[in-house]
Structures are given as C-alpha cells and as structure tokens.
Amino acid sequence: xxxxxxxxxxxxxxxxxxxxxxxxxxxxxxxxxxxxxxxxxxxxxxxxxxxxxxxxxxxxxxxxxxxxxxxxxxxxxxxxxxxxxxxxxxxxxxxxxxxxxxxxxxxxxxxxxxxxxxxxxxxxxxxxxxxxxxxxxxxxxxxxxxxxxxxxxxxxxxxxxxxxxxxxxxxxxxxxxxxxxxxxxxxxxxxxxxxxxxxxxxxxxxxxxxxxxxxx
Amino acid sequence: xxxxxxxxxxxxxxxxxxxxxxxxxxxxxxxxxxxxxxxxxxxxxxxxxxxxxxxxxxxxxxxxxxxxxxxxxxxxxxxxxxxxxxxxxxxxxxxxxxxxxxxxxxxxxxxxxxxxxxxxxxxxxxxxxxxxxxxxxxxxxxxxxxxxxxxxxxxxxxxxxxxxxxxxxxxxxxxxxxxxxxxxxxxxxxxxxxxxxxxxxxxxxxxxxxxxxxxx
DNA sequence: GGATTAATTAAACATATGATTAATTAATGT
DNA sequence: ACATTAATTAATCATATGTTTAATTAATCC
Numbered sequence: 001x002x003x004x005x006x007x008x009x010x011x012x013x014x015x016x017x018x019x020x021x022x023x024x025x026x027x028x029x030x031x032x033x034x035x036x037x038x039x040x041x042x043x044x045x046x047x048x049x050x051x052x053x054x055x056x057x058x059x060x061x062x063x064x065x066x067x068x069x070x071x072x073x074x075x076x077x078x079x080x081x082x083x084x085x086x087x088x089x090x091x092x093x094x095x096x097x098x099x100x101x102x103x104x105x106x107x108x109x110x111x112x113x114x115x116x117x118x119x120x121x122x123x124x125x126x127x128x129x130x131x132x133x134x135x136x137x138x139x140x141x142x143x144x145x146x147x148x149x150x151x152x153x154x155x156x157x158x159x160x161x162x163x164x165x166x167x168x169x170x171x172x173x174x175x176x177x178x179x180x181x182x183x184x185x186x187x188x189x190x191x192x193x194x195x196x197x198x199x200x201x202x203x204x205x206x207x208x209x210x211x212x213x214x215x216x
Numbered sequence: 217x218x219x220x221x222x223x224x225x226x227x228x229x230x231x232x233x234x235x236x237x238x239x240x241x242x243x244x245x246x247x248x249x250x251x252x253x254x255x256x257x258x259x260x261x262x263x264x265x266x267x268x269x270x271x272x273x274x275x276x277x278x279x280x281x282x283x284x285x286x287x288x289x290x291x292x293x294x295x296x297x298x299x300x301x302x303x304x305x306x307x308x309x310x311x312x313x314x315x316x317x318x319x320x321x322x323x324x325x326x327x328x329x330x331x332x333x334x335x336x337x338x339x340x341x342x343x344x345x346x347x348x349x350x351x352x353x354x355x356x357x358x359x360x361x362x363x364x365x366x367x368x369x370x371x372x373x374x375x376x377x378x379x380x381x382x383x384x385x386x387x388x389x390x391x392x393x394x395x396x397x398x399x400x401x402x403x404x405x406x407x408x409x410x411x412x413x414x415x416x417x418x419x420x421x422x423x424x425x426x427x428x429x430x431x432x
Numbered sequence: 433g434g435a436t437t438a439a440t441t442a443a444a445c446a447t448a449t450g451a452t453t454a455a456t457t458a459a460t461g462t
Numbered sequence: 463a464c465a466t467t468a469a470t471t472a473a474t475c476a477t478a479t480g481t482t483t484a485a486t487t488a489a490t491c492c
Contacts, residue, residue: 011487012439019439033346038253041480051441056481058439124344128397130249130337135401146405163406164421170402171425174394175387181344184386185351189362190379205380209387209429216428227457228469235469257450267471272451274469438489448479459468 008049020058022048025115028069032121036066036133067137070126073110073119074141080106081145085152096156100210103149104176108203111180124181127173153214172210179206224265236274238264241331244285248337252282252349283353286342289326289335290357296322297361301368312372313427319365320392320426324419327396340397343389369430388426395422 026047030039041062045052059065084102088094107123110116126134146169154165178184179202242263246255257278261268275281300318304310323339326332342350362385370381394400395418 008441009487010441010485012489014488016489017439035251035253035345037251040478042478052480053442053482054440060481062480121344121346125341127394128337128340128344128399129251130397130399134399135404138401139404143405150405166402166406167418167421168425170400171391171395171422173400174391175429176390178343178390178393179387181346183344183346183350184389185354186379186382186386188351188355189359189366190382202383205383206387208432209384212428212432213391213425216424224471225457226455226471228459230458233469256448258448268450269452269472270470278450434492436489436491439487441484441486443482443484445482446480449477450475451477452475453473454471455473456471457469459466461466462464 008051019048019050019054023055023058023065024069024072027065028115028122029118031066031069032118032125035125036062036129036131041065063133066133070122070137071141073116074123074137077106078141078145082148085145085148089152094152094156096153096214097207097211099149099152099156100172100207100214103172104203104206104210107176107180117182120180121182124177124183127177157214168214171213175210175213176206224267235264235266235270239271239274239281240285240288243281244331244338245334247282247285248334248341251341252278252347257281279349282349286338286353287357289332290339290353293322294357294361298364301361301364305368310368310372312369312430313423315365315368315372316388316423316426316430319388320419320422323392323396333398336396337398340393340399343393373430384430387429391426391429392422 023044026044027039030044030047039062041055042052045055055062055065059068081103084105085099088098088102107120110120126138150162150165150169153169154160154162157165160168239260242260243255246260246263255278257271258268261271271278271281275284297319300321301315304314304318323336326336342354366378366381366385369385370376370378373381376384
C-alpha cells in the first residue's frame with residue numbers, strides 16, 4: 001500500500017544532509033535527459049524529497065544551477081587536459097596520437113559511472129545548442145585548453161594552416177561528443193549476432209579515427 | 217509611435233495564406249534555436265501574427281508539429297542519400313570517398329539557405345537527445361539509408377567487421393553534425409588575421425577527415 | 433545559556449503553457 | 463442561391479513553472 005505523502009518536519013533537520021551536492025547530481029541527470037528548458041526545478045526537488053525552495057537557497061536560480069552543474073565537471077576536464085599537455089610538453093616530444101589521447105582521455109574516464117555518463121550527455125547537448133548561455137559556459141571552461149591543443153597540433157602538423165587545425169580539431173570534437181553521448185543508436189543498428197564480434201574498444205576506435213583524420 | 221495591437225478580422229480571410237507551410241518554417245527556426253521544450257507555440261504563432269489555435273488546427277499538437285518539421289527535410293535527406301547510393305551501385309564501382317561524399321552531400325546542400333541551416337541546427341540537437349521522440353524520428357527517417365551505407369562501406373572495407381563499420385560511420389556522423397550545426401565556435405577561436413588563410417572549403421575538409429578516418 | 437546563523441518547509445505570486453471550444457467569415461459544391 | 467466545408471479569432475481551461483516570503487527548527491558562537 002502506497003504510503004500517503006507524509007508532511008515533513010519543519011525547520012532545520014538534525015545532522016548534515018549534503019543537499020547541495022545531491023541537487024547537482026539529480027539536476028545533472030535531468031539536464032542530460034530533458035535539457036535545460038525541459039528540466040523542472042520542482043521535479044528535481046521532488047526526486048530528492050525536498051522543497052523546491054532549497055534549489056533557490058543553494059543556487060539562486062535555474063541558470064545558476066545549470067552553470068554549477070556544467071562547470072563542476074567541465075572545469076575538471078579542462079584542467080586534466082592542460083595537465084596532460086604540460087606533461088607532454090615537458091617530456092619534450094609528442095606526436096599526433098599522443099595529443100589525441102591526452103585530449104580525449106579526461107572525457108573518456110567519465111564513461112565509467114552513471115553520473116559521469118549523464119555529464120557526457122549533457123555536454124554533448126550543450127555543444128549543439130546555439131543559446132548564449134551554452135556559448136558562454138563553453139568559452140569559460142574550454143577556451144584556454146582548446147587553444148593550447150590547437151597550437152600543439154599545429155606544431156606536429158606544421159604544413160597545415162592554423163585555421164585548418166582548428167577545423168580538424170572541431171571535427172574530432174564532434175565525433176567524440178556523439179560517441180560518448182550514447183545517442184548514436186549503435187545498439188539498435190547492429191544486429192545482435194554481429195555485435196559480439198567487436199565489443200573491442202570504443203575508445204581505441206575513436207583514437208584511430210581521429211588520428212587519421214587529423215593527419216589527412 | 218508604436219501602433220496599438222489592432223484586433224484582427226474574424227473568420228476565414230480572403231485568398232489563401234499557405235499558413236501551414238509558414239508555421240513549419242517559423243517552428244523550424246524556433247526548435248533549432250530553443251529546442252523542443254524551449255519552443256512556445258504561442259510565440260511561434262505570434263511571429264506569424266496569427267492565433268495560436270491555428271497550430272492545433274493544422275498540426276494537432278506540439279509533438280506532431282515537431283515531427284512534421286523534422287520529417288519534412290529529414291525524409292528528403294534520406295531519399296537523396298538512397299538515390300545517390302543506388303546511382304553508385306548501378307555504376308558498378310565506388311570507393312570510400314565516393315560513399316562519404318554521397319552520404320554528406322544532401323546535408324551540405326542545406327547550408328546554403330537560412331531555413332536549411334535552421335534544419336541542420338535542429339538536426340544536430342536532435343541527435344544528441346536521448347528522448348524517446350528523438351530516437352523514434354531518427355529511426356523512421358534514417359534506419360534504412362544508414363544500414364544501406366554501412367553495408368556499402370563494408371563492401372569497400374571488407375577487412376573491417378561490420379560492427380566496426382557502424383562505429384566509424386557514427387564517428388563521421390558526429391563530426392559532420394557538429395560542423396554543420398554552426399555551434400563549433402570556430403569564428404571565436406580563430407583570430408581574424410589567421411581566418412583569411414583558409415576560408416577554403418569546409419566541405420572538402422570534412423570529406424578528407426572522414427575518408428581518412430573510415431580507412432584507418 | 434542566550435543570541436545568531438544555517439537549513440528547511442509551506443504557502444503564495446505572477447506568469448506562461450498546451451489545448452479546447454464556440455463564434456465568425458470566406459470558399460466551395462450542388 | 464443555398465448548404466456545407468475550410469480557415470480563422472477570441473476566450474477560456476487546467477495546469478505547470480521559476481521565484482519569493484514568512485515561519486520554523488537545529489547548529490553554532492560568545
């Protein structure tokens with residue numbers, strides 16, 4: 001028998017709840033699956049069994065919540081990319097493949113958890129949206145590292161004009177965004193019998209594809 | 217001085233208005249720029265200076281309007297892809313590059329008009345959304361032609377398992393979706409001085425990148 | 433231990449949304 | 463010419479939304 005929606009006790013609860021982190025997690029999944037406009041703050045709060053005003057309490061408003069969700073992991077990705085690039089630079093020598101791996105690895109790591117995959121879906125959506133907010137957030141999180149990688153690629157592909165390096169980098173980005181978003185319907189398109197063949201390694205496939213594309 | 221919002225004449229207007237096509241056009245831009253959930257039917261109607269009930273009159277409801285918008289050009293793309301593939305098959309011989317061109321050309325053509333570019337933005341968004349409606353529409357529009365191309369690629373790349381061909385095809389799709397969506401911020405990232413260098417041909421860049429990736 | 437601050441709920445606000453219905457006018461069919 | 467059908471507006475419905483405010487309770491500070 002379904003228990004009647006019991007009234008919660010008023011006022012501050014005992015102990016600590018870590019509510020603001022929980023809000024980020026639930027919102028991340030909702031933004032990933034329903035998008036920014038499709039996400040209702042009330043529904044996010046309901047999933048946590050918490051009053052909707054708590055979102056405003058911790059994050060002021062919807063836009064700010066979205067920023068917090070995106071930048072939480074977005075900044076991590078950018079930082080790890082920069083760190084790997086600096087390591088390669090310090091080592092003195094790198095090639096196209098090393099750069100491709102260093103660029104993609106931070107995102108690839110998120111594929112291992114449910115919450116990480118939600119971020120990757122959200123991330124892919126964000127990149128296909130022309131809204132000002134999306135552009136602003138991507139600028140804030142990624143401008144620095146993307147420019148650094150473009151210059152690094154330019155160093156190992158000196159025959160290409162820098163504009164062409166950016167073009168290719170963005171083709172690589174499109175490819176991995178789609179692959180990591182889990183929206184490519186591969187499961188639907190590949191017959192079961194044939195699927196066993198190559199469960200191989202999606203990541204290595206992407207690296208091979210991107211390396212060849214960059215060098216072409 | 218702003219003219220007061222004048223009341224429109226009641227009843228059927230004289231002549232014909234082609235309203236249902238106009239609704240599709242305006243909705244296409246709105247879905248592209250604001251997404252499905254972010255699009256308000258009232259705002260679409262307002263842009264046309266028409267009552268919101270007209271959308272229900274022609275398209276029943278929002279979901280149905282979205283389907284109509286997407287399938288209008290989505291089915292065109294699929295049909296053109298199939299036609300090109302049949303032409304290649306009839307000719308007897310084709311290679312990876314011919315297949316890549318045949319697959320991408322129908323979408324590339326839409327880049328020439330404002331309305332076509334709106335479709336490409338909408339199209340890219342749709343592909344990164346995990347919602348059931350998106351999957352259903354992509355299935356309806358693209359399953360047949362995508363399978364046909366996968367088999368054709370398999371014929372010219374016989375050493376690759378079919379599952380791997382699908383993987384690569386989907387990487388190529390991710391790349392072109394992002395490139396044609398005009399959300400890749402290339403204009404922002406490439407400095408003005410450097411931009412003049414290669415305004416070259418975005419389409420040829422994509423073809424080179426994708427051909428190399430498929431063959432890799 | 434009393435005052436202050438932090439974390440929570442309940443209630444309400446203003447507004448926006450997708451959808452439906454009834455009335456109205458032009459076009460079409462007979 | 464008249465009846466029917468097509469295309470439109472105005473008004474309304476029910477509901478959902480993001481946000482704000484006041485009340486309430488626990489934790490922390492002095």
